[in-house]
Amino acid sequence: MGIVVEKPSFTADQLISASNAAKNFGELRKKAKNLPQFITDNGEVDTVVVGYDYFEKMYARLKELEAKEEAFILQERINRLDKDPSAGMSWRSVRRSGQEENESSI
Structure with missing residues (x-):
């Protein structure tokens, strides 16, 4: 019997595309100080930025x-x-x- 890993949940406000993250990195950093931010690549979460x-x-x-x-x-x-x-x-x-x-x- 394997270990069940629960995936983190997030809101739409925490999702940002990779291209928008690159253009607005300062804003992304500010948001990440309060809540983790999930960067998407081709619609899939690829990277998480946390404070x-x-x-x-x-x-x-x-x-x-x-x-x-x-x-x-x-x-x-x-x-x-x-x-x-x-x-x-x-x-x-x-x-x-x-x-x-x-x-x-x-």
Whole structure:
């Protein structure tokens, strides 16, 4: 079962053709400070322009979610090893197997 990704929604006021965006870039930047602006090419959304504050918030949230995902994965591995310690490998074994794979691909 795949992950369902919800596409962003936008209003007609947030759409601008690539040619109009090029001609009115200053206005596009001003609008993007309040709401993301969607640049279209041949009627399809091609590029999104966002203000830096919005970008910073998105970036911070992405980093937060990545850290949570990593913590979740590590906790799952710890739980698995708690249930079956024999499934663990030493770091030396991990390093050796990685070296063998790297050497065979040279």
